[in-house]
Amino acid sequence: MGWDKSHGFEYINEFNRKWLSLVRDKMKDDATIWISGTMHNIFSVGQILTELGFKILNIITWEKTNPPPNFSCRYFTYSTEQIIWARKSEKVPHYFNYELMKQVNGDKQMKDVWKLPAIAPWEKSCGKHPTQKPLSVLTRLILASTKPNAWILDPFTGSSTTGIAANLANRRFLGIDQEEEFLTISKNRKFEIENPKTAATYRQKIGGFNDKKELELFLVEEPKEEYKTELNLTKKKGDRLTAVL
Numbered sequence: 001m002g003w004d005k006s007h008g009f010e011y012i013n014e015f016n017r018k019w020l021s022l023v024r025d026k027m028k029d030d031a032t033i034w035i036s037g038t039m040h041n042i043f044s045v046g047q048i049l050t051e052l053g054f055k056i057l058n059i060i061t062w063e064k065t066n067p068p069p070n071f072s073c074r075y076f077t078y079s080t081e082q083i084i085w086a087r088k089s090e091k092v093p094h095y096f097n098y099e100l101m102k103q104v105n106g107d108k109q110m111k112d113v114w115k116l117p118a119i120a121p122w123e124k125s126c127g128k129h130p131t132q133k134p135l136s137v138l139t140r141l142i143l144a145s146t147k148p149n150a151w152i153l154d155p156f157t158g159s160s161t162t163g164i165a166a167n168l169a170n171r172r173f174l175g176i177d178q179e180e181e182f183l184t185i186s187k188n189r190k191f192e193i194e195n196p197k198t199a200a201t202y203r204q205k206i207g208g209f210n211d212k213k214e215l216e217l218f219l220v221e222e223p224k225e226e227y228k229t230e231l232n233l234t235k236k237k238g239d240r241l242t243a244v245l
């Protein structure tokens with residue numbers, strides 16, 4: 001994919017500086033950001049985050065419990081992805097649902113290594129995105145760091161796994177992508193979960209919980225009155241395509 005090719009270090013730094021500055025402007029002072037990256041850009045992202053004044057909180061290692069085999073037999077099998085968690089500011093405290101993370105981890109403090117399976121076939125019911133993430137990973141990071149009704153932005157939304165996880169967890173979502181075909185998948189995924197039965201089934205299927213009912217039960221008990229303010233969206237000529245889920 002064109003967006004995945006390496007263009008050299010300075011180009012990557014400049015790209016990361018630009019989008020991270022734009023996103024930072026839109027973040028609330030106590031908001032946090034999660035960024036997953038490949039070995040080609042994750043080091044640059046870490047450096048630019050610090051340069052822009054973010055504070056890195058954790059680097060999560062997602063260990064895939066069922067990674068694809070390495071056919072070349074010249075490297076170790078790739079079985080992990082790194083996800084940086086950072087807050088907007090050094091000084092303003094962030095939100096962390098420590099208790100829930102402990103609960104879903106069998107009542108033990110959750111570590112920064114998450115053992116979760118790679119994406120399952122049922123998550124691809126609306127079409128294929130080449131690097132679609134599993135709902136289990138996105139649901140966990142959303143529940144750890146946001147309150148009900150929060151606005152969540154994914155500027156590289158792809159098939160909008162972030163948005164589907166956000167909506168299934170009663171959070172609002174705005175996604176941006178340069179490829180229209182991925183936004184079509186996103187919209188179809190959104191239409192799918194507008195059916196309450198499908199949404200309930202998906203909540204039961206999402207991995208990373210102690211049992212099938214845990215997510216639903218947690219959501220029923222969450223307070224409903226957080227973040228009442230509405231997002232003021234304007235679309236200027238030439239703006240990128242957006243999906244509001």
Ligand SMILES: C[S@@+](CC[C@H](N)C(=O)[O-])C[C@H]1O[C@@H](n2cnc3c(N)ncnc32)[C@H](O)[C@@H]1O
Nearest residue numbers: 003131132133156157158159160161177178179
């Ligand atoms: C790694 S994928 C995201 C996958 C997503 N998490 C999912 O589960 O489907 C990155 C996405 O960023 C998009 N993208 C890359 N460069 C972009 C840019 N400059 N502006 C907007 N979207 C971009 C690509 O089209 C791609 O869909």
